[in-house]
Amino acid sequence: MRSTATIGTSAILLALTYLGFVSAQTFQRLGTCPSLGCVFPPDQTEFLAGQLFDIRLEVHAPVNGSEASSGGVPDENFTFCIQSGKGGCQDVTKYFQVQDSSIEKWSFSYYEDLFAKDAGTPIVVNVASKAYRALSLSKPGAYTAKLVYNGGFQTVANWVVREPATRRKAKNVLFFIGDGMTQPMITAARLIAHKSINGKYQSLMQMDQMEALGHQMTHSIDSFITDSANSATALYTGKKSTVNTLNVWADSSANSLDDPKVETIAELFRRHIGGALGIVSTAYIADATPAALCAHTRDRGQYVTVVTEYLTSAEAVNSTFAWPTSCKQPDVIFGGGAEQFFPGRGSPNGTDYYQAFRDKGYNVVLSNTELQATSSKAKTLGIFSVGNLAKWIDRNVLKENLKGQRNSPTGDGTDALDQPGLKEMTLKAIDILQARTKRNEGWFMMSEAASIDKMMHALDYDRALGELLELDDTIRASIAHLKKIGELDNTLIVVTADHGHGFDVFGGADTKYLSAQTTDRKKRAAVGTYGESGLSGYTVTEGALPTNNTIVFGAEGPNFPVTWNPRYAYAAGFGANPDRRENYKLHTTGPRLPAVSSPDGYVANPNDNPDGFNAPGTLGPDEGQGVHSLQDVSVFASGPGSEAFRGVYNSIDIFFKIADALALGRTSR
Ligand SMILES: *[C@@H]1O[C@H](CO)[C@@H](O)[C@H](O)[C@H]1NC(C)=O
Numbered sequence: 001m002r003s004t005a006t007i008g009t010s011a012i013l014l015a016l017t018y019l020g021f022v023s024a025q026t027f028q029r030l031g032t033c034p035s036l037g038c039v040f041p042p043d044q045t046e047f048l049a050g051q052l053f054d055i056r057l058e059v060h061a062p063v064n065g066s067e068a069s070s071g072g073v074p075d076e077n078f079t080f081c082i083q084s085g086k087g088g089c090q091d092v093t094k095y096f097q098v099q100d101s102s103i104e105k106w107s108f109s110y111y112e113d114l115f116a117k118d119a120g121t122p123i124v125v126n127v128a129s130k131a132y133r134a135l136s137l138s139k140p141g142a143y144t145a146k147l148v149y150n151g152g153f154q155t156v157a158n159w160v161v162r163e164p165a166t167r168r169k170a171k172n173v174l175f176f177i178g179d180g181m182t183q184p185m186i187t188a189a190r191l192i193a194h195k196s197i198n199g200k201y202q203s204l205m206q207m208d209q210m211e212a213l214g215h216q217m218t219h220s221i222d223s224f225i226t227d228s229a230n231s232a233t234a235l236y237t238g239k240k241s242t243v244n245t246l247n248v249w250a251d252s253s254a255n256s257l258d259d260p261k262v263e264t265i266a267e268l269f270r271r272h273i274g275g276a277l278g279i280v281s282t283a284y285i286a287d288a289t290p291a292a293l294c295a296h297t298r299d300r301g302q303y304v305t306v307v308t309e310y311l312t313s314a315e316a317v318n319s320t321f322a323w324p325t326s327c328k329q330p331d332v333i334f335g336g337g338a339e340q341f342f343p344g345r346g347s348p349n350g351t352d353y354y355q356a357f358r359d360k361g362y363n364v365v366l367s368n369t370e371l372q373a374t375s376s377k378a379k380t381l382g383i384f385s386v387g388n389l390a391k392w393i394d395r396n397v398l399k400e401n402l403k404g405q406r407n408s409p410t411g412d413g414t415d416a417l418d419q420p421g422l423k424e425m426t427l428k429a430i431d432i433l434q435a436r437t438k439r440n441e442g443w444f445m446m447s448e449a450a451s452i453d454k455m456m457h458a459l460d461y462d463r464a465l466g467e468l469l470e471l472d473d474t475i476r477a478s479i480a481h482l483k484k485i486g487e488l489d490n491t492l493i494v495v496t497a498d499h500g501h502g503f504d505v506f507g508g509a510d511t512k513y514l515s516a517q518t519t520d521r522k523k524r525a526a527v528g529t530y531g532e533s534g535l536s537g538y539t540v541t542e543g544a545l546p547t548n549n550t551i552v553f554g555a556e557g558p559n560f561p562v563t564w565n566p567r568y569a570y571a572a573g574f575g576a577n578p579d580r581r582e583n584y585k586l587h588t589t590g591p592r593l594p595a596v597s598s599p600d601g602y603v604a605n606p607n608d609n610p611d612g613f614n615a616p617g618t619l620g621p622d623e624g625q626g627v628h629s630l631q632d633v634s635v636f637a638s639g640p641g642s643e644a645f646r647g648v649y650n651s652i653d654i655f656f657k658i659a660d661a662l663a664l665g666r667t668s669r
Pocket residue numbers: 074075076077
């Protein structure tokens with residue numbers, strides 16, 4: 001049960017007793033709205049001075065269920081006022097000097113709990129609402145926003161406009177996100193890629209060598225486990241939000257484009273400084289973490305909306321909710337997701353969206369060769385495959401796996417064999433952003449190692465660690481490159497994750513012995529713990545080659561394993577998994593598929609690790625993959641402004657720290 005009176009939207013206690021309050025946990029009537037009056041931005045919101053946002057007010061009248069009220073007729077005569085300092089509470093229209101908006105009405109339904117879902121008896125809620133768009137607060141300090149409804153009930157939201165930094169410290173910001181990356185993964189990656197003698201590493205990860213270390217709490221606004229959309233929203237806007245939302249607070253209406261929006265770091269950087277903007281990801285480019293720099297929608301699954309917003313802003317999507325974005329047409333967009341660009345079912349109106357970008361002055365590149373050859377002077381769209389880009393292991397070690405994918409970014413059904421990795425994309429992006437910084441505005445780039453998360457979902461630990469090592473290698477190469485072009489001292493580099501996965505290593509496994517046993521219990525005896533966990537077999541070649549000795553697995557030398565499938569492998573577990581089979585070996589034929597659907601829900605895939613043992617799942621039977629976990633994630637930073645990243649803080653603070661390094665706040669007093 002939430003302690004509504006103290007930390008949630010502060011509804012008057014009277015309202016709670018009268019409602020016989022049921023604090024829904026599995027399902028909520030509307031996150032952030034425990035009473036029947038809802039205010040967005042909700043209680044506890046903090047703003048950068050001058051940051052744009054929408055206000056949405058809702059009054060709920062549940063027709064039935066434990067909160068049924070007002071005969072199901074929502075009060076349309078609610079009032080909303082804002083108070084700052086000592087003055088009285090001023091009506092919203094006076095406070096912001098805007099016209100009143102008209103009442104909108106809709107209804108929605110939800111289940112109070114799992115019993116109600118089984119019984120098929122949803123609660124129906126009727127809603128009256130108003131919205132006010134594109135407002136801002138530029139005076140630092142505390143604000144009280146008060147919704148009065150149902151003849152005297154109140155919902156009070158406390159807002160704070162933080163005192164912003166006035167001196168700009170960083171010219172450029174290079175923001176790396178290792179999606180789903182946790183400290184146990186970094187530790188495991190170090191173990192397999194860096195040689196240790198008598199317990200002492202002979203080399204370190206680049207992340208180990210950054211100037212500042214902090215960690216951030218990733219919770220959503222209305223649930224403690226986050227997804228990549230609402231966590232990216234927190235990192236880029238300084239606002240907590242709901243699962244699946246991109247830069248909006250989730251309202252209860254069906255329309256996913258009318259939710260109250262908030263301005264992102266990319267929009268602020270463009271609007272106030274006019275600097276160059278780069279978006280790089282190893283995911284499809286409409287995926288949540290890249291999308292969240294520019295898009296505003298309740299539903300991260302609206303890929304067409306996302307790519308449309310990259311090009312033309314929200315007006316093209318629905319002018320009713322026009323948002324004055326300055327994010328459109330980023331200087332660099334590199335990633336996968338060609339299905340949103342070549343003519344077909346996934347592209348906007350089925351058109352050739354590559355051409356739409358060319359028409360706006362973009363160079364369009366579709367392979368690593370074209371990427372390396374293209375001019376650094378023009379805005380550049382680089383799309384290198386259908387879906388997510390190939391994984392580092394498959395591009396560098398198991399290249400046969402690139403074949404037969406039919407994922408060419410041209411959409412012609414051939415294979416995308418010439419894909420860049422995160423490093424190639426990021427280094428080229430630096431050159432383009434640098435060339436497009438005409439005066440001294442600087443640039444902002446987000447570079448995402450997306451498939452750490454995607455491969456952890458698939459419980460493909462080796463591929464996930466390969467992606468993590470590629471991220472580390474990219475950070476290392478970026479630092480060297482920035483130094484070479486004389487920009488290192490001007491550039492704030494921040495590396496963090498958006499959430500975790502419950503992965504950790506607990507020992508070593510003799511994969512040969514495991515494979516040779518015939519019962520699950522004997523197979524599990526192959527796992528050595530403590531003194532029998534052994535040493536890393538990944539950084540030495542002896543006895544480590546696969547049966548086919550001609551394949552030199554990895555052979556990447558420093559910073560990557562020498563072999564990816566030693567006999568003595570690390571044994572890892574996962575905090576949240578479907579039924580699966582484990583043998584702790586590298587998946588040589590492509591990413592792992594741990595579970596398959598059956599009439600009884602997901603069961604262990606019999607073709608995955610057939611020589612392994614059965615490990616029963618911990619998740620509900622409708623989950624076929626691992627899911628995100630609770631833990632705080634690390635933040636590493638170097639360069640001007642990096643000292644602010646030390647300590648323990650909330651995900652939203654990262655936005656404020658970056659905004660302060662760029663001095664993006666705009667006050668008036
Ligand atoms: C809202 O106010 C109008 C005008 O004062 C009144 O006619 C109407 O009954 C009120 N509606 C409710 C639901 O209180």
